[in-house]
Amino acid sequence: xxxxxxxxxxxxxxxxxxxxxxxxxxxxxxxxxxxxxxxxxxxxxxxxxxxxxxxxxxxxxxxxxxxxxxxxxxxxxxxxxxxxxxxxxxxxxxxxxxxxxxxxxxxxxxxxxxxxxxxxxxxxxxxxxxxxxxxxxxxxxxxxxxxxxxxxxxxxxxxxxxxxxxxxxxxxxxxxxxxxxxxxxxxxxxxxxxxxxxxxxxxxxxxxxxxxxxxxxxxxxxxxxxxxxxxxxxxxxxxxxxxxxxxxxxxxxxxxxxxxxxxxxxxxxxxxxxxxxxxxxxxxxxxxxxxxxxxxxxxxxxxxxxxxxxxxxxxxxxxxxxxxxxxxxxxxxxxxxxxxxxxxxxxxxxxxxxxxxxxxxxxxxxxxxxxxxxxxxxxxxxxxxxxxxxxxxxxxxxxxxxxxxxxxxxxxxxxxxxxxxxxxxxxxxxxxxxxxxxxxxxxxxxxxxxxxxxxxxxxxxxxxxxxxxxxxxxxxxxxxxxxxxxxxxxxxxxxxxxxxxxxxxxxxxxxxxxxxxxxxxxxxxxxxxxxxxxxxxxxxxxxxxxxxxxxxxxxxxxxxxxxxxxxxxxxxxxxxxxxxxxxxx
Amino acid sequence: xxxxxxxxxxxxxxxxxxxxxxxxxxxxxxxxxxxxxxxxxxxxxxxxxxxxxxxxxxxxxxxxxxxxxxxxxxxxxxxxxxxxxxxxxxxxxxxxxxxxxxxxxxxxxxxxxxxxxxxxxxxxxxxxxxxxxxxxxxxxxxxxxxxxxxxxxxxxxxxxxxxxxxxxxxxxxxxxxxxxxxxxxxxxxxxxxxxxxxxxxxxxxxxxxxxxxxxxxxxxxxxxxxxxxxxxxxxxxxxxxxxxxxxxxxxxxxxxxxxxxxxxxxxxxxxxxxxxxxxxxxxxxxxxxxxxxxxxxxxxxxxxxxxxxxxxxxxxxxxxxxxxxxxxxxxxxxxxxxxxxxxxxxxxxxxxxx
Numbered sequence: 006x007x008x009x010x011x012x013x014x015x016x017x018x019x020x021x022x023x024x025x026x027x028x029x030x031x032x033x034x035x036x037x038x039x040x041x042x043x044x045x046x047x048x049x050x051x052x053x054x055x056x057x058x059x060x061x062x063x064x065x066x067x068x069x070x071x072x073x074x075x076x077x078x079x080x081x082x083x084x085x086x087x088x089x090x091x092x093x094x095x096x097x098x099x100x101x102x103x104x105x106x107x108x109x110x111x112x113x114x115x116x117x118x119x120x121x122x123x124x125x126x127x128x129x130x131x132x133x134x135x136x137x138x139x140x141x142x143x144x145x146x147x148x149x150x151x152x153x154x155x156x157x158x159x160x161x162x163x164x165x166x167x168x169x170x171x172x173x174x175x176x177x178x179x180x181x182x183x184x185x186x187x188x189x190x191x192x193x194x195x196x197x198x199x200x201x202x203x204x205x206x207x208x209x210x211x212x213x214x215x216x217x218x219x220x221x222x223x224x225x226x227x228x229x230x231x232x233x234x235x236x237x238x239x240x241x242x243x244x245x246x247x248x249x250x251x252x253x254x255x256x257x258x259x260x261x262x263x264x265x266x267x268x269x270x271x272x273x274x275x276x277x278x279x280x281x282x283x284x285x286x287x288x289x290x291x292x293x294x295x296x297x298x299x300x301x302x303x304x305x306x307x308x309x310x311x312x313x314x315x316x317x318x319x320x321x322x323x324x325x326x327x328x329x330x331x332x333x334x335x336x337x338x339x340x341x342x343x344x345x346x347x348x349x350x351x352x353x354x355x356x357x358x359x360x361x362x363x364x365x366x367x368x369x370x371x372x373x374x375x376x377x378x379x380x381x382x383x384x385x386x387x388x389x390x391x392x393x394x395x396x397x398x399x400x401x402x403x404x405x406x407x408x409x410x411x412x413x414x415x416x417x418x419x420x421x422x423x424x425x426x427x428x429x430x431x432x433x434x435x436x437x438x439x440x441x442x443x444x445x446x447x448x449x450x451x452x453x454x455x456x457x458x459x460x461x462x463x464x465x466x467x468x469x470x471x472x473x474x475x476x477x478x479x480x481x482x483x484x485x486x487x488x489x490x491x492x493x494x495x496x497x498x499x500x501x502x503x504x505x506x507x508x509x510x511x512x513x514x515x516x517x518x519x520x521x522x523x524x525x526x527x528x529x530x531x532x533x534x535x536x537x538x539x540x541x542x543x544x545x546x547x548x549x550x551x552x553x554x555x556x557x558x559x560x561x562x563x564x565x566x567x568x569x570x571x572x573x574x575x576x577x578x579x580x581x582x583x584x585x586x587x588x589x590x
Numbered sequence: 591x592x593x594x595x596x597x598x599x600x601x602x603x604x605x606x607x608x609x610x611x612x613x614x615x616x617x618x619x620x621x622x623x624x625x626x627x628x629x630x631x632x633x634x635x636x637x638x639x640x641x642x643x644x645x646x647x648x649x650x651x652x653x654x655x656x657x658x659x660x661x662x663x664x665x666x667x668x669x670x671x672x673x674x675x676x677x678x679x680x681x682x683x684x685x686x687x688x689x690x691x692x693x694x695x696x697x698x699x700x701x702x703x704x705x706x707x708x709x710x711x712x713x714x715x716x717x718x719x720x721x722x723x724x725x726x727x728x729x730x731x732x733x734x735x736x737x738x739x740x741x742x743x744x745x746x747x748x749x750x751x752x753x754x755x756x757x758x759x760x761x762x763x764x765x766x767x768x769x770x771x772x773x774x775x776x777x778x779x780x781x782x783x784x785x786x787x788x789x790x791x792x793x794x795x796x797x798x799x800x801x802x803x804x805x806x807x808x809x810x811x812x813x814x815x816x817x818x819x820x821x822x823x824x825x826x827x828x829x830x831x832x833x834x835x836x837x838x839x840x841x842x843x844x845x846x847x848x849x850x851x852x853x854x855x856x857x858x859x860x861x862x863x864x865x866x867x868x869x870x871x872x873x874x875x876x877x878x879x880x881x882x883x884x885x886x887x888x889x890x891x892x893x894x895x896x897x898x899x900x901x902x903x904x905x906x907x908x909x910x911x912x913x914x915x916x917x918x919x920x921x922x923x924x925x926x927x928x929x930x931x932x933x934x935x936x937x938x939x940x941x942x943x944x
Contacts, residue, residue, distance in 0.1 A: 017601045174601065246930060259931035316591065332593040337601035346591040358600075365600050372607050372665055373707030377873045378823065379605070381880070386930035389879055392922070392938075407940040409929040417599030424605040431597040 006234050009254040011247050013385040014239040015418045017174050017338065019214060020364075023304040024177045024297040029185055030307050032321050037086065038106045038312035039349040040066065040077050041093045045141035046148050047073025052104055058085045061115035063288050065137075066104050075139045075149045078288040080310035083108040094315075094334045094341075094348040103349070106312065119286035128200045131283060138282030139289045139352075144168060144243075144272030145335070147353045150279070153269070154200055156262075162269045165204045166252060167194055169211040169218065169273040170243030173336030176356040178293040179273050181306040183211075183218035186277055191225040193276030196283050198231075201269065207231045209273070210248050212238040240338060241416040245270045247385055259412055274355070294354050296322045299361035300329035309350050315357055316346035322359075330365050333358040337365060338417045372425035380419035380429060386412050390419035390429050397432040402440050410436060519584040526577040533570035540566045610821055611666035614868070615673055617812035621864060622677060624808035628801030629733040630745030632681020635755050636688055637673050643692035644672035651701040667706045671695050674714040674868055678861065678908070679721070681733045682746070682754050682761060687725055691717040711915045712875045715908040722908065730904075734767035735801025738790050770799030770859045771904040774851045782845035782852070798858035806863040813867025822873065825880045826887040827866040831857060833891025841899060850899035865894070865907035875915045882918075882925035889921075890914045 043049035050067035060066060060079040067077040087105035095101070120126050120134065136151035171179040183190060198207055209226070211219055213235045222233045236242065236251050246257050249268055257263055263270050274292060281287045294309040302323025309318065315332070333340040334348075335356055350357075380390035388409055396404040413433050420429045540563040547559055625633040648668035652659045675691055695717030703709045722729045736745060743764045746754060753759040768776075770791050777785045786792040791799050798806065817824060835853040843849040856862060861869070870876060870890050877886035890910045897906030923938040 015603070017603070250930070256931050258933075259929070261931070319591075326591055329593070331596050331600065332591075333598075333600055335598075338599040340598055340600065342594060342596045342598075342600070344593055344595050346593070360600070368596065368602075369606075370661070373705065375607060375610075375667075375707050375874050376876075376878055377607075377610065377821075378878060378880075379820075381878070381927075382820070382823065387927040388929055389926065391878055403941055404938060407936055407938050408926065409932065409936065412929045412931060415598075420599050421601060422603050422605065424607040424610050426602065426606070428597050430599065 006232060007254075008234060008236040008251050010237075011239070011242065011250055011385050012387050013381075013383045013418060014241065015383050015421050016238070017240060017421060019238070020175045020297075021177050021180065021214070024175070024295045024306060025181060027305040029181050029293055030305055032307050032309060032313065032318060034081060034108045034110060034112075035310075035313050035317040036107070037314070038080050038083075038108060038310060039091055039314060040080065040104045040106065040312040041091070041349060041351055042067050042077060042102045042104065043093075044077070044147060044311070044351040044353065045073070045075050046146060047071060047075075049102055050074055050077050052088050052102075054085045054088075054104070056085055056088055059083070059109075060085060060106065061113050063117055063290060064115045065288070066106075069136070069139075073149055073152060075141050075151075076137060076288075077104070077311075078139055078290050079106055080290040080312050081106070081108045082111050082113040092345055092348050094343060094351060094354065117286035119282075119284045123196050123283050124199060126199075126283075128202070131196065131200050134283050134286075135279055137288070138278070140275060140278045140282060141289075141352055142272055143274035143278060143292060143352060143355070145339075145353050145355070147351075150271070150275055153271075154197070156264055160264050160267070162201045162204045162264065162267055164206040164208065164253065164268040165194070165197060165201060166248060166263070166268060166270045167207070167209040167273050167276060168243060168245070168248055168270055169209050169215075170248055171215070172212060172238070172240045172243035173338050173340075173356070174240070175297050175358055176295050176336045177297075178295045178306055178355045180215050180218050181295075182274060182277060182293045183215070184221045187218075187221040187225050189280045190273060190277050191222070191229065191231065192284065193278070193280035194231055195229065196279055197271060197276060204269075208252050209233045210242075210252050211235050212242060214238040241385055241414070241418065244385065244414050244416060246414065259409070289352060292350075292352060292354070294318070294350055295356040296359075297356065298329070298333075298359035299364050300325050300359040309354075311350060311352055313350045314347055315343060315350065318350070318357055319346055319359065324359060328361050329359045330362045330367065331360065333360070338421065339415065368428070369426040371427045374425055374427055377424060379422045379424060383418040383422045385416060385418060386414060388413055390433075393436075394427060394429050394432055397436040400436075400439070402436070402443065405436055405440065410440070413437075519580070523577065523580060523584075526573065526580055530570065530573040530577060533566065533573045537563065537566040537570050608664050608666050611670050613819060613821060614670050614816065615666065617815045618673055618677060618809070618868065620811040621805060621808035621868075624801075624804040625677065625681065628735045628737075628804055629681045630736075631748050631751040632683070632733060632755070633677060633679075635751060636679045636681065636683065637676030639685060639688045639755075640672040640676035640679075640692045641669055643689050644668045644675075644696045647693050647696040648701070651697060652705075655701070655705075657705075662705070665706060668696055668700075671700065671713045671717075674864075675717050677864065677868075678714065678718050680729060680731055682751060682765075683728050683731070684758060685756050687721055687728050688755075690724075691721045694720045707874055709874055710918075712869060712872045712911050714872075715869060715911050718908045719912060722903075730772075731766050732769050732772075733761075734765055735791070735799075737794060737800050738767070740764040769904065770795075770802055770855065771851075771898060773799075774855070775898075775904045779847050781847050782849050792855075798855045802860070803858045806858040809863035809867055813863065816867060816871070822871045823880055823883065826870055826876060826883040829884045829887025830866045830870055830891040830894070831862070833888045834862060834895050837892065837895035837899075841895075850895075856895065856898070860898075860905035861907040862894070865890070865911065869907060869911050870914070875911075875918065877918045877921040877925065879922070879925045879927055881927065882921045885921050885925060886914055886918060889917060 048071040051070040052067045054060060054066045062079055062082045064079045065076050066079050069076045083106045085104060086107040090100040091103040093101045123131060132151045132155055140150040141147045142150060169179050169183060207230060219233055219235055226233055234252055241247055242251055249263055250256055255266055257266060278289045291308050291310045293306050295306050296318050297304040332343045332346060334343055334354055337358060340358060374391055374394055376391045384390055392408050393405060393410055410433060415430050417430050423429060544559045544563055622633060645668050649659050649663060652662045672692055675695055679688060695713040699711055699713035699716035700709045743762055746761055754761050773789050773791055794800050795803060797803050834856050838851060838853040838856040841850055842852060877883050893910035893913055894906045897903055897909055926935050926938055928935040
């Protein structure tokens with residue numbers, strides 16, 4: 006079958022033979038298993054077990070929380086011994102919530118059964134099974150598989166691509182899994198095909214440096230419509246974008262997904278997990294992980310329980326810490342260094358690399374960039390890494406975006422060939438982070454500005470409304486005045502006496518009667534009396550240990566209440582005097 | 591157990607900048623041998639003197655800039671600049687010319703701009719042009735090729751050469767003479783066939799000019815070694831040479847008295863091959879993308895021919911390269927490759943929407 010050639014790429018020493026001398030092995034149970042709640046893109050899963058609770062192998066211990074989350078399952082039977090933050094395998098060395106399980110050694114499975122005849126099961130039922138099994142892309146990104154398939158399900162997928170490229174040096178997890186489990190893998194692909202309503206083309210992309218794996222797949226794909234396509238070995242052919250181009254000659258448009266051009270890519274390890282989930286009803290609790298590097302006496306692949314501490318793997322692989330130049334999770338091109346071996350293996354861990362100083366020496370100090378262009382020749386997506394480096398140093402984000410920084414897949418081919426040992430990828434990661442931060446801040450400040458402008462507008466509007474009302478009132482008043490003036494002019498022209506009379510009449514109308522006035526004074530006297538008695542009570546009841554100051558305040562209160570009472574009585578007396586005659590009358 | 595935090599990729603190819611530079615130096619040897627065979631010891635003396643001056647100048651400046659001297663000298667870039675300048679200078683030129691040129695290349699053209707990687711102009715060519723403008727007589731006096739020396743005259747021996755260079759002793763009559771490009775420039779009124787017939791530089795030559803053709807073949811050979819080792823891509827050199835060939839074919843003018851010379855003469859004369867494979871390929875001061883280097887190379891080729899044919903200087907590689915250095919950042923803005931997943935190539939000056 007025709008394949009296409011990507012630009013650039015590099016040929017680092019493959020170093021795959023070391024870990025392929027033995028079949029996939031198993032490790033003894035570790036003392037503790039640490040299951041991070043976030044092994045995937047998306048929100049961490051929600052623990053659904055308590056500390057001290059006994060769990061069975063395959064029992065769900067954390068629920069998916071949110072659409073991009075997947076559940077976690079106990080990799081073996083035992084007791085939940087801790088739910089807390091632990092260091093996990095992350096390039097930042099950060100802590101993350103984990104469930105710790107102390108195995109009981111019995112490996113007792115929870116009751117489980119698969120779907121007998123998946124060919125007659127509905128896509129949604131199968132997707133639910135895959136989702137419940139906690140399967141997230143095992144190639145590295147950890148994208149929840151059911152979500153990916155569902156998205157694919159909603160758009161027509163005509164090409165299903167199974168990624169068995171494994172282009173990173175050293176890693177042989179997929180290679181060995183295919184050699185030993187080809188039948189189950191093909192079964193997994195059939196399930197995928199069924200879910201995606203049988204896409205017209207199904208391709209397994211694999212580099213030509215894995216003849217045994219290709220031979221193992223061949224008999225199982227006969228009459229299934231699945232094609233095994235091998236192509237020349239070159240790093241990074243296993244990148245999703247690269248593989249799509251190699252197999253189909255089409256490019257995924259920048260910023261789009263393969264599904265946008267009717268394709269879907271799945272890692273071959275994931276297809277095996279899907280088979281296990283659907284046919285056997287087993288959730289994803291283990292995966293094949295390569296243990297390799299010259300600092301380990303034993304190089305081989307292990308079927309590793311999720312949550313196994315890296316230190317446990319090392320301890321069982323004749324590891325020599327002094328000989329180890331660095332500890333890498335993943336391959337030598339894109340893997341990230343671990344600062345501690347206590348971190349656990351997760352669903353995306355395809356390799357633990359413990360190289361010697363001869364294999365991967367300490368980094369040389371970086372020299373000046375002479376813009377030799379070797380990086381541009383190596384770049385698989387046709388960027389100009391030397392320019393990106395230049396503009397990264399200058400923090401010229403506009404230029405960086407114009408040079409398509411965000412199309413960089415961080416494969417490391419440029420850094421690999423750089424004769425000046427410049428850690429180019431690190432510069433790009435940093436710049437990407439800065440640009441994303443700037444973008445987020447811009448969105449935030451845009452929001453703030455909009456809010457502020459809206460606020461301003463509202464205030465202005467309110468002012469305008471008020472002003473309008475004021476104007477209306479003023480106009481009304483002026484109008485009324487004018488009318489009144491007119492009336493006066495017509496009815497009583499210029500009589501001052503009339504005006505005074507009218508004013509007196511209005512005052513008389515307003516005046517309350519002396520009886521009402523007296524009642525008012527009497528009410529205020531009653532109120533004042535009450536306040537005096539309350540103040541006196543307070544003084545009597547107050548704390549015997551009161552301070553002089555407190556006592557003064559209380560006394561003053563009583564005094565002022567009495568004065569007010571006196572004033573009220575006085576006013577009543579004056580009133581009575583003044584209206585005495587009236588009363589008599 | 592605690593391990594180092596180191597960023598990916600962890601694997602590195604064995605290539606290093608100092609190895610690249612050393613390879614460039616080795617690749618000049620065929621050209622240097624050709625120069626020495628045909629023009630005597632002068633070029634070798636130039637190269638050695640320039641190297642000593644340059645390395646000392648580089649070390650002093652690095653020291654003044656408070657940088658680790660060992661680390662920066664190890665990149666061999668000063669040696670490359672010195673070797674190229676030494677090869678470009680006329681053999682048997684006075685020592686102070688070489689020293690001034692080297693100092694100017696390293697101190698002004700390179701270190702004052704920030705050192706390796708930051709110089710916008712090719713340092714060796716800056717040194718060369720400064721000398722050419724300042725000391726035109728010394729810089730245009732070339733040694734006569736071995737085959738054309740008058741009878742009973744030979745190239746000065748090593749000791750005599752040193753005396754000429756350092757003590758200002760005059761070389762014997764006939765030891766210096768015109769170059770093929772000079773002959774064409776100053777042979778007004780003659781048909782090309784007449785020049786070829788009269789001037790022993792051509793009448794005794796194979797393809798371009800006595801001695802010179804071998805020097806150019808030497809640099810071509812070295813250049814092919816560098817091309818084979820992927821030190822640079824073919825784009826720049828081929829574009830430059832193709833443009834020179836194309837221009838000289840276009841303006842060949844049937845070999846009339848106005849003809850500036852044949853494509854073969856232009857390709858294998860003067861500094862054509864050295865310029866194409868050793869000068870314009872300096873990555874620091876050239877355009878960066880392959881497409882950009884095609885344009886950059888073509889521009890140099892064009893300028894070389896224009897100056898040779900219609901300018902006042904017989905050769906023009908240094909001027910052409912410096913002028914193209916000016917243009918390189920501009921070329922870079924409009925010669926980005928098309929990135930995966932994009933339908934079109936972009937401009938470097940493009941701004942994000944919104």
